[in-house]
Amino acid sequence: MSIKKSNFPDIKIPEGTVFDVVFSNLEERKDLVLLVDGLSDKSYTLQQMYELSRRTSCALRKHGLRKGDVLAIISPNTLDYPIVQLAAMAIGATITAFNPLSTPKEISYLLNDSGARFVILHPFVIKNYEAAENKGVDEKFVFGNVDGYTSISSFYEEDDSTFMVDETIDVKEDVAMMFYSSGTTGLPKGVMLSHRNINSIFGMADVINELHPIFFVGKVCFGLLPFYHIYGSILVLFLRMVTSKKLIIVPRFDPEGFLAAIQKYKIEMLNLVPPLINFLAKSPLVDNFDLSSVSSVFSGGASLSPEVGQLAASRLNLQLIYQGFGMTETTGACHFPPPGKRIDTIGYPLPSMECKIVDSESKKLMGPNEVGELRVRGPNVMLGYWKKPKETSETMDEDGFLRTGDIGYYDDEGLFYLVDRIKELIKYKGYQVAPAELEAILNGHPAVLESAVIGVKNEEAGELPRAIIVKRPNQDVTAEDLITYVNEKVSPQKKLRGGVIFVADVPKLPSGKILRRALREQYGKA
Known part of the structure; x- marks a missing residue:
């Protein structure tokens, strides 16, 4: 019984701000095309990004953005998204970003909670933004051209002779980015990340x-995952820029467009979430496109069923699909599998990280x-939750380890495995039943496209496991078929005593996490 340290060598964290690190070795890399708009083919080299970021930073200063201010972005992925992020971080401002599909009520909450004084919008977000109440915003900008809004493109003509990275930025303590947690168990919380937190991910990638x-x-690489999410922003957008990869950016997932982009641009590296890997494994559309350029696929954001992972890998002629693990609170990553390991493991702790498994009761x-709760410590662990010291102290233990809320274990090799979320475990007659285990079995059935398992309240047993199922097209399977299929493979307490319900789709967050709270509200009654 011990604290498990990473098997990797310790890292050297790149010095300076995120702006400094992204544009390091500029002279050697200036002509590299790093960002490509997958719809228009417009592109930026690193040199162009550098110049546009400097000009945008000077323009934002003129509009009053200062160190410590919060600037919010509400937009799908665009070529100019990282330009604004880098420009604001050079000033010492904090970047936050929200789902462009947010409702007016959600926009109002997020703007007020974050204290954002400046906001940048995509044109299609404006209707919901203007319907939001009590926004508290001083200045509003837009990607594109909309009457009444200052266009970001106008900043690209700004004189950048006065540009400077604010010398008073404390890279260890000042908040560079603030991502909002998914809010599956309550209102979303702002997760504060310093420049050092983000740079540590780059250092880990180097090792x-x-x-x-x-x-x-x-x-x-493919820039499909949303930039307002930690996975899409840090592990895809910024990490690929720092490692000099070309990123094909698209605003949203479209089945045929997704496959066509892989074929057109000969995309080699895919960072995806489980629903997209499920699509690659099971959609008949895949056979209509040449995906032979794909050499590696990474899954994150939620747990990937090994069966689905192997199906997708086989279809893409890959040895396997790699699955890591991370949270917004760990700047997106904390575990990574070495090559050739099984898909069911999240791997070893990342370089310079420590982990422990703690019994939730004792x-x-x-x-x-x-089995116990996974807790982690390292240079990528957040500063804390924005304006929520109580929640921050409850999330960090007495030794400075982050309580992940995930149940898991490590084996004799030091490889880590996840079982489920503490708050998602089903309690049947005192036994703990992990929904993810039952979902992995269900997803292995040839007639099942997607599944989610929830607990149904029962006076005698406490909770009964119930499966919510999306069938594959043109497949005929009954609830009884699936109950028998699962019950033959599990111990008695894990049987689907709550039954099976067929639905058109399973509600999920953009990260791929199942919205169990919504499922429980709709299907959780006996």
């Missing part, structure tokens, strides 16, 4: 690249193959 270059061998430190 992994040296030891396992297979993970960085491709030159063309707080006892657990040993190999003993």
Whole structure:
């Protein structure tokens, strides 16, 4: 029983602000095309990004943006999104970003909670933005051209002779970015990340690249995952810029457009979430496109069923699909699998990280193959929750470890595995039943496209496991078929005693996490 340290060598965290790190070695890399708009083919080299970021930074200063201010972006992915992020961070401002599909009520809450004085919008967001009440915003800008809004493109003509990265920025303590947690168990919380938190991810990538270059061998990547999410922003957008990869940016997932872009741009590296991997595994559309350029696929955001992962890997002629693990609170990542390992493991702790498994009841430190809560510590762990000191202290334990809220264990090799979320465990007659385990079995059935398992309240047993199922097209399967299929494979307490309900779709967050709260509200009654 011990604290498990990373098997990787310790990292050297790049010095300076995120702006400094992204544009390091500029002279050597200036002509590299790093960003490409997958719809228009417009592109930016690193030199162009540098110049536009400087000009935008000077323009934002003229409009009153200062160190410590919060600037919010509400937009799908665009070529200019990172320009604004870098420009604001050079000033010492904090970037936050929201889902462009947010309702007026959600926009109002997020703007007020974050204290954003400046907001940048995509044109299609404006209707909901203007319907939001009590926004508290001083200045509003837009990607594109809309009457009454200052266009970001006008900043690109600004004189940048006065540009400077604010010398008073404390890279360890000042908040560079603030991403909002998913809010699956309550209102979303702002997760504060410093420049050092973000730069530590780049340092971790350097170590992994040296030891396992297979993970960085491709030159063309897909910028499909939303930039308002930690996965899409840090692990895709910024990490790919720092490692000199070309990123093909698209605003949203469109089945045929997704596959056509892979074929057109010969995309080699895919960062995806489980629903998209499920699409690659099971959609008949995949057979209509040449995806032979794809050399590696990474899954994150939610747990990936091993069966679905193997199906997708086989279809793409890959050895396997790699699954890591991270949270917004760990700047997107904390575990990474070495090449050739099984898909069911999240791998080893990232370089310079420490982990432990703690019994949720007794707080006892657990040993190999003993299940408990995963807790992590490292340079990528957040500063805390925005304006929520109580929640921050509850999330960090007495030794400075982040309580992940995930149940898991490590094996004799030091590889880590996740079982489920603490708050999602179903309690049947005192037994803990992990929905993810039952979902993995269900997703292995040839007639099942997607599944979600929830607990249904029962006076005698406490809760009964119930499956919510989306069938594959043109498949005929009954509830009884699936109940028998699962019950033959599990111990008695895990049987689907709550039954099976067929639905058109399973509600999910953009990260791929199932919205169990919505499912429980709709289908959780006996």
